[in-house]
Amino acid sequence: MNVFFTDLLMAVFENHTAGRVTLYSVPGCLQCLQAKAALQALKLPVCDVDVSNDAAVRTWLDKMTGSSTVPQIFFNDIHIGGNDILQNLTTEELEPLVRLVKEKPVPPEALPLPAVTSPGSIKRDSRAITASELSEALRNLIMNLYSDHLSADGKSVDYKGLSKSTWYERYCELAVYLQRLDLLSLTHEERLAFFINVHNVLVIHGFLRLGFPKNMWQRLQIKDNDDVQFFNYVSYLIGGEVFTLQDIKNGVLRGNRKGIAQLLKPFSKNDPRLQVALPEPEPFIHFALNSGAKSCPAIRTYTPKDIGNQLQMAAEAFLEADNGCIVDSIKREVKISQIFKWYKADFGDTDEQMLNWILNHMRDSHKKTCLKTLLSTGNVNVSYMAYDCATNSTD
Known part of the structure; x- marks a missing residue:
């Protein structure tokens, strides 16, 4: 409809x-x-x-x-x-x-109801829905939200319109069922797609409930004089466990690695959430996760089927854009997103390893040819672009 x-x-x-x-x-x-x-x-x-x-x-x-x-x-x-x-x-x-x-009222005895009304007779919830079914249902609702309220390039969100959307109401209702999700029943591919999609829509959900942070400090703070961090606070109850945005990104998708300004890993060795964490960090997630800032990668939805290619395409699109990577052959300089600085450990121990990772995951283009030529001759300077943390609102 x-x-x-x-x-x-x-x-x-x-x-x-x-x-x-x-x-x-x-x-x-x-x-x-x-x-x-x-x-x-x-x-x-x-x-x-x-x-x-x-x-x-x-x-x-x-x-x-x-x-x-x-x-x-x-x-x-x-x-x-x-x-x-x-x-x-x-x-x-x-x-x-x-x-x-x-x-008009329902005609008397027009439709039969169970002879004995019990908690199981008239269904109040969906206890038996499988994790993959719920994940797919949520993805479909998210797709409808995005189709109506996301810019064509996936970079901006019409938050005002989205907050009044019927699809948003439906999403909020269905999201309640996350608390009963059996995460361990998800395959690796299902888990990857599920947590990327949930992370991105949870950021939007958090913005609508708590307001929009306009800079890096406000992203760390929910409001003035409050030391609770936004990404350590905004959360869903999934499978009986609380997952904040930090938990999803750094705990699950990065294989339980420390995030920005984190002194400890998200999950301790006895934390039950560690069971759903990926065994190794997945570098591609950095081009799929969107934290609601203008410099973030585009928002898309991901499906378990062929997710590897979907993530590769997201990386290629990000690296081809000027806010992802710029190659200056004359100055022998490569300017890259702050994402590579913040999460350098996911791409290599040295600048050379990181640049080779970038090269290997670029689409064939003039930019890739220039980078390959620079790397073949050595002495490449690496710098990081400013990151625009203003909210990605269309308003």
């Missing part, structure tokens, strides 16, 4: 709701979660009925709908079908259904 039309419908139907939407579902169903989020975005009351343990209701549902799949959705007693049909309803098709629920 188009977000504009959804917002329009929400504005039109603000009166008392007489009826309800009944959603027949089973635990762990991604389509059911997506349908429920879409319905709740319309501000409609949803009765979410778990049919997995009620044979009578399931038999009735199969007979009534002619389908054994879930979800099956009813606006009062009007059956529309599953999530795919719901998501593709036009405004003209959706408006009378919403009006029906707003204005």
Whole structure:
């Protein structure tokens, strides 16, 4: 459903709701979660009925709908079908259904509910959803957020518009389920994509809740006279453990290495979060993670499938841009992002090793040819560009 039309419908139907939407579902169903989020975005009351343990209701549902799949959705007693049909309803098709629920009560005994109402009968949460399913659902919502509120180059965010987005509301609702995620069930590729995507959207979430830091000091401080660091404070509860932005970046994705101004590693040897940390630092993550500053790499979403190539492409794009790397053949100087200074240990012990890493991960271009020529003759000067820490807001 188009977000504009959804917002329009929400504005039109603000009166008392007489009826309800009944959603027949089973635990762990991604389509059911997506349908429920879409319905709740319309501000409609949803009765979410778990049919997995009620044979009578399931038999009735199969007979009534002619389908054994879930979800099956009813606006009062009007059956529309599953999530795919719901998501593709036009405004003209959706408006009378919403009006029906707003204005008319459900006919008596029109739809069967479980004979015994128990915590498992009408589903209040999604305990059985798998880690990979939730990760994919979150990524889809993040993609919708970005498509509407991210600049074409991925460098700027319309925070004001995003804060009012229906997709943002849906994301916040689904993010609650992170606390039940089984991180150890994720593959290496799934873990890599999941934590990159979560880091980037958590920065946005933190900015919207706490305000925008405008310089490096404010990035370290949430507010004046407060010694709690933003990146050490903003966090999600994932799989029963708290993960701050620092924990995600330096603990998980950098293989538990110290970050900027950190005296200790994020995770101690007895920390359960150490189990989900990558075995070795992944240098490519520095071109995928965005901390909300103008000089940060572009924001993208990442999928587990072929993530290696996705990260390679992100590195190539960053190094090709002038805020990533500049090669001056006349001065025999290579100017690079402060990222390489802050996290030099991830790219090599010496300037030569670091520059060779950069060379090996550049796309074929004139810049790469110039760098290769400089390195072949030695005596290359390395300098670091100023880092613009102003917030990457479109405003």
